[in-house]
Amino acid sequence: MRFENYLKSEVSLKAILILSVFIILLIGGFTYKYITNLTYSQKLVNQTYNVNLQLKQLVSQLRRAENLHKNYILTKDAYYVNTYLDTKKSVNTTVQELNNLIGATNQQSQNLKTLDQLINDLYLHFSKINTFTENDSVDTKIYNSLYYEERLIMNDIINQTDIMYNKENEHLITTYQKEEEYTNYIEFTPLFYFLTLLVILMFIVMAYIKISNDLKLIKAKNELLLISKESSNQSEIIGKYGNWIWHVEANTFQYSDNLYRMLGEEPNAFEASPHNFLKFVHPEDVQKLTDGLNKMMDSKELPFINYRIIEKNGSIKYLKAYAKSIYGLDGQKRVLGTTTDITEETKNLLVLEERNLELERNNKELTAFNYAASHDLQEPLRKIQTFVSRLQEKEMLNISATGIQYFEGIKSAVVRMRLLIDDLIHFSKANKPHEVYVRKDLNTLFENAKKDLAEIIEEKKAEIITDKLPEARIIAFQIQQLFSNLLSNSLKYSKKDTSPIIKINYSKVISAAESHLSKAVEGSYHKITVTDNGIGFEQKYSNKIFELFTRLHNKQDYSGTGIGLSICKKIVENHKGYIFSKGESNIGAVFTIYIPIHP
Amino acid sequence: MYNDYINIILADDDDDDILFFTDAFENLKIKTKVKVFKDGIELMDYLTTEDALMPDILFLDLNMPKKSGLECLIEIKDNPKMSEIVVAIYSTSASEEDIEKTFVLGANIYIKKPADFIKLKKVLSKVVSINWQYHTNNLNKNSFLLRL
Incomplete structure (x- = not known):
């Protein structure tokens, strides 16, 4: 897979993540609001219920007090007086309770005050009536009117509690109505949430599959990288070369293991830096190599540089370096270099050169020999032939038969000599x-x-x-x-x-x-x-x-x-x-x- | 007066060859005057003197001490006073290289010294009887080397 695709997948993964987080936060917000609303209505229902309960209790307590009071009128037993007076306390507690429930602001508290007034009136009438009872003037007009008033007050109290009761219910109903609208609204929301979450889940699953696929791919690539690194290590050893990387911006260096070995050192024996490397370079070649490296700063390609190094044991090696600058995906300039050990080749070349020189010398000698053969050897031969021909011309008559025979011998030997020389010249030309x-x-x-x-x-x-x-x-x-x-x-x-x-x-x-x-x-x-x-x-x-x-x-x-x-x-x-x-x-x-x- | 004789100069360091050369001309009975110089310096010294008699034919050996025939040839052809002299290269060998060089430098004929006195006489008589005007006009690499 190419790098652009990696980037693409990375971007899409990020988008999925951001979208998911955003939607989850949105849903969280909605849910919080929903739950707050529910709690509020819950509280409201509770309050209404409690208020109604207390009102009922209040009414029943007052009825009891009324009954106890009637019993007292009939029996004139002091026990009843004390008992109904006791109810006053619990009535007060209930009123206090109601006050707490209702709070100070709304209309209900006004109603409660009216109720409280009525209750006080009631108990006032009770005591007035008691006074008549104790004096046995129960049939008087005033007593009757008091008794009648008492009944009226009781009715008022019942009415008042009904008003309050209704009011409370009314409040609850309006709240419920509001709630109902909201409920209608949020009825659809859970489904929406569910679907949205489903989509998010799908996204996340997709992202997961993608990530796991990419991971597999990266794993496979890593495996390949590992293998190729190992094989490159091996080929460096076999091929007698080493690699180095110069991270130009950071000005740091990286040497391959074999580069160290080429210098006669263990891998990572010293920190990779030009300073340390130049310690190995032959003094005569330091300047050449430094110049080459400096040139690398502004050129894309470094021409081959041949230089020598001296190992710790004193032996000289011939190296050849080549480098090329590249820009990584991160925009950082790097110089990738390869250094090869050419000691053997160089030595062979030197031997070859020497042999060539020797051959050349031999060839020159051969040419000189050929020249000598064709000139210097021929000259005396030609003279012998000429002298022989002169002798033959002038002195033949003075020589004996044996002499002539010898003479012919000389002649044919000379001819043969000439033939040999000519052929040798031809051979050397061939x-x-x-x-x-x-x-x-x-x-x-x-x-x-x-x-x-x-x-x-x-x-x-x-x-x-x-x-x-x-x-x-x-x-x-x-x-x-x-x-x-x-x-x-x-x-x-x-x-x-x-x-x-x-x-x-x-x-x-x-x-x-x-x-x-x-x-x-x-x-x-x-x-x-x-x-x-x-x-x-x-x-x-x-x-x-x-x-x-x-x-x-x-x-x-x-x-x-x-x-x-x-x-x-x-x-x-x-x-x-x-x-x-x-x-x-x-x-x-x-x-x-x-x-x-x-x- | 001079027209009766053919003026010949031989530049050769080898005594035997000088002997064969002069003997051959004596034998040929051609009216010649042969002047001999034994090396290149002697030859050039003579040719550069004011009243030197320019030869009709100069027989030039290539292999000479002090100054080689090749050097003499270059000097002669470079000097306007002498460049018209007919130069016959007279050498033991006839290597392609020598023939090529002397031809290019403007020599008129190349003679390989014969190994037989009779042949030598034939060669010399042929050379002195050449019409040089005609020969030079038709000179090419094939006719440059004298063949009998």
Whole structure:
């Protein structure tokens, strides 16, 4: 998963969380208000109930007092007086209770005061009547009117309590009505809450699934990271390189374990910092490395820096460093560097360079030798030949028969010497493989070779039959030399009594179809065969004849130097081709050359 | 007066070769005057003197002490007074490299010293009888090396 997706999921998770918290708080608020309302109405109902209860109690207490008073009038028993007087106390308590319940402000408290007044009136009448009873003047007019008044007061009290009772009920009913509206409103709310909570729950479940999926993913990624870190550790060891990270803003460094090992230290043996690292760097290379690091501050890529370090044990290592700066997701600049141990390569290179120098020296010496061979060796030889020719011209008549024989010996030895020198020069020329390849018509080169040998062809009355040859990318003078040597070879080793017939055949071949080319690198080759009817050779010498100075016949009969075919092999090999020979004694020889078509 | 003789200068350090050379001209019975210098310095000293007689043909050996034939050739072709001298390179070897160099530097012919006195005489008689005007106009790398 890519980082943007992680971010996306993180944002959506945050949104879900905030939304959920908001809705839960909202629901909490609503619920609190709902419960407060319920408590309030509960209290109200309780109060109404209590007020009504106390009113009923008050009425019953007053009725009891009235009865007790009547009993006293009938019996004149003092016990009743005391008892009904006692009721006064409980009536007062009840009134006090009511006062507490009703409070001081509303209309009910006004009603209570009126009631209290009436109760006091009642008890006042009781005592007035008592006075008449004690004097036995019960049939007087005043007594009767008092008695009547008492009954009126009692009625008033009942009425008053009814008023209060009704009032209280009325209050309750209005409250209930209000409550009912509210209830209608909140009846729908719980369902809404429920649904909302359900949705939130769904969200949270979704979020949970997402988080757990992400966690799984992260776990898998961590696993991969762990594996790749381990494998990178291993490859660092095998590949002899180490990594380092430079956190530019914080100016802190991180070195991989193998970087420490490359310095000959244990991992984390010292704090990763340029200061500590530079302690290992060869004094001559410190400046170069420091400059490179400084350049890193403003460039994106650090070119390769080669430097040396000195390990604690004193051995010198060659390192190569490369670094690149990157910006992380957090916008922080980091420089990632790789340092490779190139000690072995460098040492090999030094050895190689030395060898190359040596080779170059050898080549120069060889060139000098060739020069000497072609100039200095030829000069005395030429002089011997010239002196011999002068002697032959002027002094031949003065020499004895034996002298002439010796003289001829000198002559043929000198000719042979010259032949050898010329062939050696040719061979050394064939040794130079760095010649220029050009596209040339092989027919022309063959004709040139034939021209060089025109004299001997004429002399031996040789017949040369040639296929049409192709064009090829070759080193022209070497291929001409090759043709020349092969022709000269066939002419030289011709039968004394038969005029030589030399056939040159050409075909284009695919290496898979040729038994000779089982080890060939290229796909297709020019195949040229030179077939003669000369003295041939035994097949067992077919490889040996290409060796330098190898001769199969004595030099009295055949004038070869044993170099010509070596030159042929050299030239063919220079062209990444192959040469093979096939011989049969007294029948002839076949030389087969393969030159790659696309070298 | 001078027209009766062909003025020839040979610059060669090898006594035997000088002997063969002068013997050959004596044998040829061509009217020649042969002047010999044994190294490049001697040759150039002579050629740069005020009243020096410019040769008709200069036979120049390449391998000489003190100053090589190649150096002499460069100086001669650089000097307007001498640049018209016909220069025949006269050397033991005929390496491709030497032929190429001397051809480019403006030598007129390249002679590989023959190994046979009779052949030498043939070569020298051919060289002195060349019409240089014609030869130089038709000079190319193939005709540069003298073949008999």
